[in-house]
Amino acid sequence: MSNSRPKLLSIDAFSKTIEDAKIKTASGGIITLLCVVVVMFLINNEYKDYTRIINLPTLVVDKDINKPLDINLDITFPNLPCELFTMDILDISGDSQVDIINSGFLKYRIVNGNEEILDNEPVLGNDLSLSQLSAGPDKDGKCGSCWGALLQDGNDNVPDNEKKCCNDCQTVKLAYADKLWAFYDGEGIEQCENEGYVKKLQERIEAKEGCRVKGTTKINRISGNLHFAPGASHSGTGRHVHDLSLYDKFKDKFNFDHxxxxxxxxPAAINEAGQDEQSHPLDNYKIWGPTKEHVFSYYLKVVATRFEFLTKPSLDTNQFSVITHDRPMKGGRDEDHQHTIHARGGIPGVFFHFDISPMKIINKEQFAKTWSGFVLGVISSVAGVLMVGAVLDRSVWAAEKVIRQKKDL
Incomplete structure (x- = not known):
């Protein structure tokens, strides 16, 4: 035991000084207070960093490609009455959803460019399909005329289930769309006149009403487009067309400002702090002022995203980036970029082209530091400050000694 003590003393890194040999100075007290303040500040920063939540992104192949994709949309057309346009979805598989109002989306009337809804009653879309054009007479035995848009046999011997009848204005409108005929506002068509459709539409045009479309729907998770275009639409034999007759009738009215x-x-990904983790690059995006014959295109790159929260259940949603483009239908050189020549033709409207990425991003929430990292950071901060304080105190003490010696001389 006696032999071991000298060996331990020789490796003691914390040698002690005699209490009587210690000298306390005012400058040392000031430096000590400064060190305490700095240490407290650094410990507070370490604690904030320890409790800070970060997202750790990981890129993987999307295995849920067959799940439907939700589209949430709220868009305002200040210069276009609700009855003048349809909303369709087409995808590269050849599937189409025509006039999808009432299938998750609703139209609301607005007036004088005001984005506030005029009334709470939505403007209903057309729920009819082409199969209903072959419907027979109504319950009263009446078989309305389709005005030449469909072949109708006037022979009473024809069974009711084989008669083609247009008993209301919407059916006539759909029959015209199937025939690719111009419908205009339905003026002169008995069904539309009797229902008050013509008068109501003309009043809304004169009042310069606009339209706001809001809602959510599901689509296939494959590339395609969602678009707003004038008039009734019709898809068939590899083409998709719109009836532009009423839109073109008034040269000084209507455009697709939006x-x-x-x-x-x-769905929205709300984190622990109540903030939306997603970016919405098109929110509050506004285009006003172009000509009536204009095409607006948005090219969206959609990426599936999964958010894994610390205390809440995981959430699967999507994020997207966007490139915007617009051009006049007349084509020609761009007014702002003379070296750019636009294509000619097309139909006026707003088109959202979406491309689905095969990859998926997983954002996992975690604390910025572990408990051991926090403790190590605190110890390092305290040791570093004390070391700098000791060096500073010695420097000040040495300077004071030199000054006193010069005064004594």
Whole structure:
């Protein structure tokens, strides 16, 4: 035991000084207070960093490609009455959803360019399909005329289930669309006149009403487009057409100026702090002022995203980036970029072209530091400050000694 003590003393890194040999100075007290303040500040920063939540992104192949994709949309057309346009979805598989109002989306009337809804009653879309054009007479035995858009046999011997009848204005409108005939506002068509459709539409045109479309729907998770275009639409034999007759009838009315109040894919991802983790690059995007014959295109790259929260259940949603483009239908050189020549033709409207990425991003929430990292950071901060304080105190003490010695001389 006696032999071991000298060996331990020789490796003691914390040698002690005699209490009587210690000298306390005012400058040392000031430096000590400064060190305490700096240490407290650094410990507070370490604690904030320890409790800070970060997202750790990981890129994987999307295995849920067969799940439907939710589209959330809120868009305002200040210069276009609700009855003048349809909303369709087409995808590269050849599937189409024509006039999807009432299938998750609703139209609301607005007036004088005001984005506030005129009334709470939505403007209903056309729920009819082409199969209903072959419907027989109504319950009263009446078989309405389709005005030449469909072949109708006037022979009473024809069974009711084989008669083609247009008993209301919407059916006539759909029959005209199937025939690719111009419908205009339905003026002169008995069914539309009797229902008050013509008068109501003309009043809304004169009042310069606009329209706001809001809602959510599901689509296939494959590339395609969602678009707003004038008139009734019809898809068949590899083409998709719209009836532009009423839109073109008034040269000084109607255009596709619009404000995108909100556009997203999937549910909102709200984090622990109550903030939306998603970016919405098209929210509050506004285009006003171009000509009537104009095409607006948005090219969206959609990426599936999964958010894994610390205390909440995981959430699967989507994020997207966007490139915007617009051009006049007349084509020609761009007014702002003379080296750019636009294509000619097309139909006026707003088109959202979406491309689905095969990859998926997983954002996992975690604390910025572990408990051991926090403790190590605190110890390092305290040791570093004390070391700097000791060096500073010695420097000040040495300087004071030199000054006193010069005064004594």
């Amino acid at each position: 404000t995108i109040n909100h556009f997203s894919f999937g």
